[in-house]
Amino acid sequence: MPKRNFNPNLVISYHRMRQSIGWLGLALPFILLTGNYIINEYELLNNEHLLMTQCNTYTAGHSFKPSISHYYYTTVGELFTGTLWAVALFMFSYRGYPQRDEEIIPSDSFMTNLAGICALGVAIFPTSSDYCLTDNVRNYISSETIGAVHYIFAGFFFITLALISIFNFRRTANVADFGKMPSHNFYKYCGIIMLVCIALIVIYSVWIEENYPMWKAYNITFILEAIALVAFGFSWLKKGRVDSN
Numbered sequence: 001m002p003k004r005n006f007n008p009n010l011v012i013s014y015h016r017m018r019q020s021i022g023w024l025g026l027a028l029p030f031i032l033l034t035g036n037y038i039i040n041e042y043e044l045l046n047n048e049h050l051l052m053t054q055c056n057t058y059t060a061g062h063s064f065k066p067s068i069s070h071y072y073y074t075t076v077g078e079l080f081t082g083t084l085w086a087v088a089l090f091m092f093s094y095r096g097y098p099q100r101d102e103e104i105i106p107s108d109s110f111m112t113n114l115a116g117i118c119a120l121g122v123a124i125f126p127t128s129s130d131y132c133l134t135d136n137v138r139n140y141i142s143s144e145t146i147g148a149v150h151y152i153f154a155g156f157f158f159i160t161l162a163l164i165s166i167f168n169f170r171r172t173a174n175v176a177d178f179g180k181m182p183s184h185n186f187y188k189y190c191g192i193i194m195l196v197c198i199a200l201i202v203i204y205s206v207w208i209e210e211n212y213p214m215w216k217a218y219n220i221t222f223i224l225e226a227i228a229l230v231a232f233g234f235s236w237l238k239k240g241r242v243d244s245n
Contacts, residue, residue, distance in 0.1 A: 026233025
């Protein structure tokens, strides 16, 4: 069998794909918060010099939303859904290690495809909450049923990303070296942080929010989601380094 030529450009492109996924996840919460604040603070959607035609006056709610998903209904809603579609596209394009006979870990491709499907589910099925009524960028208001579907996709999305970091990112060409490389502890801790954030969001949503409504003012879900996305972003950025194991 002839020896295949090694193309370093393919390796660099693959690592750049990982870095792109990492930057998208890392930047998303901060871009949404900052972008929505700037548009609302300077009333850009009500500026006749920027918008040639206006069918209605834009009424903005508070720029700091209870969760990242609530930005779907704001001035940066397209940025929210567009980023999720971009992440999904990268996830579908990712391959990595296949599942091997001596492992119980699913293939990298299976896990990233699952994450991509969940990302699309989060984008397609918007969240539901009374907070959605505070912005009038979109007239469509999600139902409780659609919101429940959104929460399921969002939960599986974060869980899948955490499992990819804990298990798939710690695989090597040699099965016996699983978890033994210098960078593997970093991936494990990033995944654990994501799982802890998910657990805290569930606890907050089903117990604290109902029994201690004063905590709603602190937008706990947004903060925990942002921490989880930062951990996800750093995990993929490190994996995107050419010298990373």
